[in-house]
Amino acid sequence: xxxxxxxxxxxxxxxxxxxxxxxxxxxxxxxxxxxxxxxxxxxxxxxxxxxxxxxxxxxxxxxxxxxxxxxxxxxxxxxxxxxxxxxxxxxxxxxxxxxxxxxxxxxxxxxxxxxxxxxxxxxxxxxxxxxxxxxxxxxxxxxxxxxxxxxxxxxxxxxxxxxxxxxxxxxxxxxxxxxxxxxxxxxxxxxxxxxxxxxxxxxxxxxxxxx
Amino acid sequence: xxxxxxxxxxxxxxxxxxxxxxxxxxxxxxxxxxxxxxxxxxxxxxxxxxxxxxxxxxxxxxxxxxxxxxxxxxxxxxxxxxxxxxxxxxxxxxxxxxxxxxxxxxxxxxxxxxxxxxxxxxxxxxxxxxxxxxxxxxxxxxxxxxxxxxxxxxxxxxxxxxxxxxxxxxxxxxxxxxxxxxxxxxxxxxxxxxxxxxxxxxxxxxxxxxxxxxxxxxxxxxxxxxxxxxxxxxxxxxxxxxxxxxxxxxxxxxxxxxxxxxxxxxxxxxxxxxxxxxxxxxxxxxxxxxxxxxxxxxxxxxxxxxxxxxxxxxxxxxxxxxxxxxxxxxxxxxxxxxxxxxxxxxxxxxxxxxxxxxxxxxxxxxxxxxxxxxxxxxxxxxxxxxxxxxxxxxxxxxxxxxxxxxxxxxxxxxxxxxxxxxxxxxxxxxxxxxxxxxxxxxxxxxxxxxxxxxxxxxxxxxxxxxxxxxxxxxxxxxxxxxxxxxxxxxxxxxxxxxxxxxxxxxxxxxxxxxxxxxxxxxxxxxxxxxxxxxxxxxxxxxxxxxxxxxxxxxxxx
Numbered sequence: 055x056x057x058x059x060x061x062x063x064x065x066x067x068x069x070x071x072x073x074x075x076x077x078x079x080x081x082x083x084x085x086x087x088x089x090x091x092x093x094x095x096x097x098x099x100x101x102x103x104x105x106x107x108x109x110x111x112x113x114x115x116x117x118x119x120x121x122x123x124x125x126x127x128x129x130x131x132x133x134x135x136x137x138x139x140x141x142x143x144x145x146x147x148x149x150x151x152x153x154x155x156x157x158x159x160x161x162x163x164x165x166x167x168x169x170x171x172x173x174x175x176x177x178x179x180x181x182x183x184x185x186x187x188x189x190x191x192x193x194x195x196x197x198x199x200x201x202x203x204x205x206x207x208x209x210x211x212x213x214x215x216x217x218x219x220x221x222x223x224x225x226x227x228x229x230x231x232x233x234x235x236x237x238x239x240x241x242x243x244x245x246x247x248x249x250x251x252x253x254x255x256x257x258x259x260x261x262x263x264x265x
Numbered sequence: 266x267x268x269x270x271x272x273x274x275x276x277x278x279x280x281x282x283x284x285x286x287x288x289x290x291x292x293x294x295x296x297x298x299x300x301x302x303x304x305x306x307x308x309x310x311x312x313x314x315x316x317x318x319x320x321x322x323x324x325x326x327x328x329x330x331x332x333x334x335x336x337x338x339x340x341x342x343x344x345x346x347x348x349x350x351x352x353x354x355x356x357x358x359x360x361x362x363x364x365x366x367x368x369x370x371x372x373x374x375x376x377x378x379x380x381x382x383x384x385x386x387x388x389x390x391x392x393x394x395x396x397x398x399x400x401x402x403x404x405x406x407x408x409x410x411x412x413x414x415x416x417x418x419x420x421x422x423x424x425x426x427x428x429x430x431x432x433x434x435x436x437x438x439x440x441x442x443x444x445x446x447x448x449x450x451x452x453x454x455x456x457x458x459x460x461x462x463x464x465x466x467x468x469x470x471x472x473x474x475x476x477x478x479x480x481x482x483x484x485x486x487x488x489x490x491x492x493x494x495x496x497x498x499x500x501x502x503x504x505x506x507x508x509x510x511x512x513x514x515x516x517x518x519x520x521x522x523x524x525x526x527x528x529x530x531x532x533x534x535x536x537x538x539x540x541x542x543x544x545x546x547x548x549x550x551x552x553x554x555x556x557x558x559x560x561x562x563x564x565x566x567x568x569x570x571x572x573x574x575x576x577x578x579x580x581x582x583x584x585x586x587x588x589x590x591x592x593x594x595x596x597x598x599x600x601x602x603x604x605x606x607x608x609x610x611x612x613x614x615x616x617x618x619x620x621x622x623x624x625x626x627x628x629x630x631x632x633x634x635x636x637x638x639x640x641x642x643x644x645x646x647x648x649x650x651x652x653x654x655x656x657x658x659x660x661x662x663x664x665x666x667x668x669x670x671x672x673x674x675x676x677x678x679x680x681x682x683x684x685x686x687x688x689x690x691x692x693x694x695x696x697x698x699x700x701x702x703x704x705x706x707x708x709x710x711x712x713x714x715x716x717x718x719x720x721x722x723x724x725x726x727x728x729x730x731x732x733x734x735x736x737x738x739x740x741x742x743x744x745x746x747x748x749x750x751x752x753x754x755x756x757x758x759x760x761x762x763x764x765x766x767x768x769x770x771x772x773x774x775x776x777x778x779x780x781x782x783x784x785x786x787x788x789x790x791x792x793x794x795x796x797x798x799x800x801x802x803x804x805x806x807x808x809x810x811x812x813x814x815x816x817x818x819x820x821x822x
Contacts, residue, residue, distance in 0.1 A: 110444050133447040134456070134555065140448040146441055150463035151551060158551035159459070160449050165553065207449040 060086030061124030063211045063243035068119030070102055070111075077115075078103060078264050084211070084243035089234060089257040092247045094264030100247035104213045107245070108140055109133030123210055139209030141217045141233070145200035147188035153199055154184030160203035174202045178232075194225040201233055205240060212237060214246040218253060230256040267646070270639035274698065275657055277636070281695055282660050284676040285669030286525070292518035297675070300511055309519035312512065318495030323527060325411040325491070326498040330481030330531045333415045335538075337422035338473060340569040341430060346457035347566025349443075357574060358431065364424040364577055366748070366803050368756030370777050371796035373489040374788050375580025376417045377406045378587055383595055385583050391596040400595055407493050414491040418480050420577050423570065426472060432707060433468035437461060452559040454566065459550050475662040477535055481528045482665030485758035485773070489780045498524055499667045503759075506671055518671070525668040532663075581796060588789030607786040615772070615794060622755055622771040622798065625686070629693035630750035633701045634743070640702070641709045642731060658699045666696075666759045674763060684766035692760035693753075701750045708742035740813070744806035752799035772798065 063084040070077045077099030084090045094100050105111045107121050110133055121128040128136045147156050157171045175181050178198040188196060197217070204212065217233065218226045234257055237244045246257050254261050291297060295306035313319065348354040379385050383400035391397040406413050439461045446456035487497040495501060502524060505517035591602030643649075670692070674684060682688060716738060720730040736743065758773050765774075776791040 108444075108448055110447075132452070133444075134450050134452050137450070138448060140445060142441075142445070144441075146445050148442070148460055148463075155551045158553065159446075161553045162450075163553035163555065203449070209448075 059124075060241040061126075061210055061243070062086065062122075063245070064120070064122040065107070065245075066120035066122065068103065068106065068117065068121070070099055070106060070115055070117045072099075072102075072115050080119075080262060082260075082262065084245060084259075086241045086243055087238045089237065089244045089246055089259040091254040091257050091259060091261045092245065092264060093249060093251070093254055093261060094247075095249060098265035100264065101215055104140070104215055104245070104247060108138045108213055109136055137210035139204040139207060139212045141201065141204055141212065141214045143216050143220050145188075145193075145196035147191075147196055147199055147203075149187075149189060151188070152184065153180070153186045153188055153191070156188060156199060157184075157203050157206055160205075160207040162208060170206065174206055178202050193221060194229065197221060197225075197229055198232065201229075201236065205236060209242065212242050212244040214244060214248075216248050216250075216253075217246075219248070219250065226252075227256075234258070267639055267643045270636060270643050274636055274640055274702075278657060278660050278695065278698065281673055281676075281691075282664050282669050285671070285673035286664065288672030288675040288679075289518050289521045289669060290672070292515050292675070293522045294519075295515060297515070297518075299675070299679070300514055302515060308512075309515040312516045313519045313523065316501075316516075319498075319501075322495045322498040322501055323523070325414075326481050326524070327527050327531055329411045329415045329418065329491075329497070330477050330479075330528070331534060333418035333422060333480050334473065334477045334535070336415070337419045337426055337476065340419070340423055340566075340573060341426045342458075342462060343454075343562055343566030344427070344570040345430060345434075345566075346454045346462070347563040348570070349453065349457070351567070353567055353571060357427070357570060360574060360578075361424045361427050361431070362745075363800055363803055364574065365428055366752040366799035367421075367577070367581070367796045368752070368773060368799065369421050369483070370485045370489060370756070370758060370773055371584065371792040372421050372577060372580055373417045373486045374776070374780075374792040375584045375796075376420060376576065377413070377490055378583040378785065378789070379576065379580055380413060380416075381406050385579065385586070385598070388596055388598050398596060406490060409492045409494075411492050411497070414487055414497070417486055417490045418483065420573055420580070421486075422476050422480065423573050424577075425476065426469065427570075429469045429472040430465060433465060434461075436468075437464050449555075451555045454559050454562045455555060455557070458562070463550065471656060471659050474532055474535070475659055477531050478528050478663045478665055481531045482524055482667050484667060485777050488777055498527065499665070502667050521668045521671060524665050528665050528668070581793075584789045584793045584796065586789070587785045588793050590786060590789075607790050611787065611790045614775075615791075618770045618772045618775050619794070619798075621686075621769060622773070625690050625693055625761070625769075625771065626751045626754035626798075629690050629697050629754050630701065630747055632690075632694055633698045633750050634705075634747055636698065637702045637705055637746075641706060642735075645709075646727065658702055661695045662699055670759060670763045674766075684764055684768070686765065686769055688764040689761055689769045692764040693757055696757060696760065697750045697753050700753045701746045704749045705739075705742060705746040708739060712738060741806075741810040744809055745803075748799070748802040748806035751802040755795065755798050 065080050065082045065084075067079075067081050069079045078094075080092070080103060082090055092100055092103065102111070102115060106115075106117050107128070109128070109131070111117060123137065128138070147153070148159065151159060153175070154171050157174055161170060171184060172181070175183055178201070180195060180198065183191075183195075188199065191199065214233070218229055221229055230253065246253060248254065292300070292302060293309055295302045295304060295308055344357070348357070377384070381387070381400075382403050382405055387395070387397065387400065395401075439457070442460040443453065443456050446460045447453065451459065482499045483497075484499045484503055487500050491497045491500060496504075498520065502517050502520045505513045505520060508514070508517075586600065588607055589603050589605060590600035591604040591606070593600040593602075673692070674688075677684075677688060712735065716734055717730050720734045721727070725733065755771070756773060757771075758777050761769055761771050761774050762777075767774075772791060772795045776788065776795050779788045779791055
């Protein structure tokens with residue numbers, strides 16, 4: 055996973071079942087800079103699909119199908135070597151680290167962190183926040199830091215699990231455009247699962263309906 | 266009535282410790298009218314510092330507390346970091362409560378039987394690896410540096426710290442943190458150490474401090490595994506207090522104050538280490554290193570705890586073997602002859618101590634459980650947040666037993682209470698109470714409040730809802746807390762020995778008394794009985810709810 059040229063994320067005939075009952079079947083290709091939206095009501099197995107791709111599928115599920123990032127078969131790799139970044143409903147900023155510490159946590163080793171962290175904070179309108187305790191941030195600020203931490207880690211593809219559902223309506227629109235423009239700019243293939251049609255519209259890519 | 270419960274608990278914990286400390290402090294400076302000490306003097310201290318080998322006793326008490334705690338904590342932390350989701354993780358989680366229930370003395374005896382020159386380990390590797398045809402002439406148990414004592418302490422501290430960590434972990438949502446860190450490229454063990462540990466440690470800090478306090482001042486384990494010439498400070502103090510020469514009582518009081526100082530110094534030293542480690546690792550947390558050390562840490566994390574748990578289990582097997590061994594020539598791994606003689610001969614002597622053990626355990630644990638339930642129910646009804654005064658619960662666990670129990674006897678005698686069974690029960694209550702509270706509080710608070718709201722809305726009174734809804738729903742954790750309390754009571758050596766003035770004999774005091782002799786077969790019998798009692802309690806606690814549940818289902822069908 056060292057080559058950093060944009061790669062395509064290919065979900066090949068994926069089927070996931072729980073206790074013999076099929077939850078979902080997906081076959082799709084996501085080009086660099088594209089966002090594929092998977093829609094469905096809760097319980098349709100959207101998050102399970104993300105867990106399978108990222109390498110966190112629980113033991114009780116059975117799954118088949120291939121996950122390819124460019125030439126690499128991701129299913130042979132442990133979660134931490136897949137190069138897949140996750141963005142959750144909750145920003146999950148580590149409470150024992152400062153805002154800057156959280157960003158440095160995402161940076162690869164031996165990168166010029168001081169400058170990069172300052173620059174990243176400026177990009178999301180939080181210049182000077184490096185030493186702050188994440189608990190003192192507003193919901194929207196936390197979400198922006200979480201996004202920046204993800205991007206600094208240089209993922210090769212991104213999975214988004216209802217990332218806007220806990221934000222209030224005004225913030226939601228702002229975060230949507232920030233997230234999708236950043237992903238497009240970085241040229242990353244992204245998979246968004248949501249039950250909100252406005253998310254899918256903002257993503258602007260193809261849509262798969264489940265359930 | 267209920268509103269008084271929290272105050273009652275605090276008073277029950279704080280007053281005896283306070284009075285005990287005071288009545289040790291006064292004679293340490295020569296003042297104890299009952300024994301003819303009417304003026305303050307430094308004579309007890311001068312006498313204490315003239316004792317040969319004092320520095321060594323102090324050094325070993327201090328070091329064994331810090332070293333064993335550091336080792337045990339490191340093993341637990343790396344195990345948690347390295348073994349999540351493995352079969353090892355699941356089996357150790359199942360083993361941890363029974364392991365914790367085995368009294369210190371039984372573990373110490375079993376461990377001694379393993380590592381002694383003629384012990385099981387030597388037999389397993391002899392003569393094939395060592396060439397020994399006879400037990401080597403080496404001082405392994407009771408070694409002068411206290412290494413076997415430290416190892417024995419680690420075996421007991423690991424399950425305690427593990428259980429405390431497992432209880433604290435769920436509130437940190439470790440799975441989410443790990444998933445996030447791994448999606449950022451961190452390998453699992455490193456991810457746990459960087460994202461979960463910094464939040465976990467503050468939650469287990471008090472238990473860690475309790476372990477340090479215990480390990481610096483332990484008596485029963487030190488009698489069995491510790492050095493002898495000189496012994497640890499706590500063992501010396503016990504000898505001086507029991508000395509017929511009255512002046513030794515004053516010196517022993519001074520030594521008890523010194524013991525308190527050593528424990529405090531060890532705690533302070535640990536706190537400084539905490540600060541140092543925090544400063545040293547601050548950069549590492551965010552330096553972006555994701556893989557380095559993963560393999561080594563994982564290997565150590567899994568193997569260390571596997572070894573220590575196997576040792577504890579092997580210690581029990583060793584006790585069993587010795588208790589039924591007849592003739593047993595040295596390099597043979599198994600006895601040539603098995604016999605029930607030792608059990609039959611001990612049978613009649615076991616009855617009375619067993620009865621006393623059960624009586625003391627049941628009464629003190631019942632009292633403790635009632636008090637804890639009253640406190641928790643009061644907290645619930647008054648909508649109180651768990652108080653910050655909670656750390657007072659740890660007071661009897663943080664102040665060395667040997668530092669305040671003698672003073673407690675003096676204090677009790679001054680109000681006309683002689684050492685006897687009642688005082689022993691009260692003493693046990695002091696140590697049982699914190700553990701019952703710690704094991705019950707979380708389950709109590711987490712019970713969905715809607716159960717009680719439903720009951721109340723059906724016209725049931727508050728107290729009826731408590732008896733008919735809350736207690737049945739909490740049956741399993743309640744029984745577990747009761748079993749924990751029993752196990753703690755059964756294992757108590759010093760409070761039983763001192764507060765009963767040697768006249769209240771339990772299986773624990775009898776077993777420890779055998780340490781001075783060398784009849785291993787007899788020790789095997791008594792230590793096994795001592796280890797078996799709490800296990801019975803835990804087995805009942807696990808099976809009763811299932812049996813009762815099965816009954817319900819039968820009625821339903």
